[in-house]
Amino acid sequence: MTAPAPTRYPRPHVALLAALAVFYGVFAVSDRIDPYYLDVLVGVGISITLAVSLNLVNGFTGQFSLGHAGFMAVGAYLSSAVTLFLGPRLLGEEGGSAFGQGALFLAALVTGGLSAAVAGLLVGVPSLRLKGDYLALVTLGFGEIIRVIFMNIEPLGGALGLNGIPAYTNIFWVLAVAAVTIFTVHCLVHSTYGRGFIATQDDEIAAEAIGINTTRYKIVAFVIGAFFAGVAGGLYGHFKQTISPAGFDFNRSIEIVVMVILGGMGNTVGVILAAILLTLLPEVLRSVAEYRMILYSFLLIVLMIARPQGLFNFKYRFGRAKS
């Protein structure tokens, strides 16, 4: 894999600001858009955030994680706890001003993201010493453990989950978070520091031989990925207004993994396209929704045999055969 060329001037920053302005414009006219389309768009934005953040771990750093839904659950629960339990005290019973709600929601999302990042650190430090199959399995195991723990916490609703979460998520928040995620991952990977992720993915032994601390890179990727998964979880909770441990199971993790693989590991544009495609597909083809998981699993097998670098990847070759 060739390293991406470094950017000389801050084009991504300008793009981020422009995107945020456009999204605010969309939000300003969102009253006139069909609510159904807005809901679909919110789903797309959350998927993009999840897929792009997982791509940092699975794609750029080459560590196969199967526990992204677990971090999403941590973010969803913790941020919902902030708005549900702290919100009424801070804003009063009437719900407070729009600005107050916005500030509370931002604080809730950051709390969700940070707690997911802490969970990512706790999971990552022991498990990232492992490779390939083992790592996939341990992350899967941790995802399940996180789910079982939430099932057993009665103040957070136990197996039934949390209800009545305020509907703070709107189209601006979702698209802004997606844009910030893409921006962060892009800038990180294209920075001097970020070369370490790609070196780790390319050849771990060679990277270690030239003095790169691969374990630290893996943990950094993992923690940042978990942070954005947590924020996405917070958005999801305040969008659906009800969350339960069953909503963050293994299948949810697989859905995100399929987006990353379909888009091509380590190819942000492809992953975004795949996230959009896979979120729209069940909406467009209602009749297919039932067979969605059959289709996903079949896609995984066929892609790995016929096009392992991903459907939307025209630049890189992902992985190499071992000699």
Add this chain to the structure above:
Amino acid sequence: MTEFLQQLLNGISLGAVFALIALGYTMVYGVLRFINFAHSDVFMVGAFGGYYLGRLVPEGTLWGGLLVLAGAMALCAGLGILIERLAYRPLRGAPTLNVLITAIGMSLLLQNLGQYLFGATPRAFPEVFPVTNYEVGGVYISSNQIVVIAVAGLLLLGLEYIVHRTKIGTAMRAVSLNPKAASLVGINNDVVISFTFGLGSALAAAGGILYALNYPSIDPLMGTLPGLKAFVAAVLGGIGNIPGAALGGLLIGIVETFVNGSQWSTYKDAIAFAVLIIILLFRPAGLLGRFSVEKV
């Protein structure tokens, strides 16, 4: 004390099933060096095979039960060989990650095809073996538990015989030791790998039926948790190590049964993963495995 013995017995009969599934993981890992995620779903297909075959034989007879067992094992052996041929063989020599993703895809495909074909609602598994309950010194033993332990024990002995006393078993061990050298001395690796998949899948099918005898409610997703726990058992014993897998299976079964009987019972599904994480941190090669260093 009676309580302890009762739990121990229940744990052994659960552990025997985990051991049967774990053997499939460990054998495939031995020859191909990857985790066959689809193995847990072959276990599920085995249970469903038993469900449909169980209707063809008279209920509650020993020979009928054994016939069902043999039929399901043959069916799953075929399925295992087919899976290997279609999904894994085209990826021989591909990066580990690609094979791993394919295996996850295959597992999901079997689960979802199962939900499509068999329906998602759980079904009651027929009583294919005669059922009686015995009481020995306050410990309750069901005939199903005896069947589970006896069948698992016999299959383990049979496997030990195949691996150590037959030509194909020797070839399996050779491929596991060094695939290139094995093909240099005239072993057809593809045949050995197919045979390994068939053998492992047959054991998984037996595990599926034995599991369903004690927990007679089967559904297309039933394989996931026992499969993961059996994999943990294989890692616990040292992956690639056949006696290790049997030992690990028994240990996981016993630990889980004791946790289930304690005040921490709601955490019983998490305990296997906790064991896995501890093992990988402190003794990654497993109890009976040997540690190896990756060479460039």
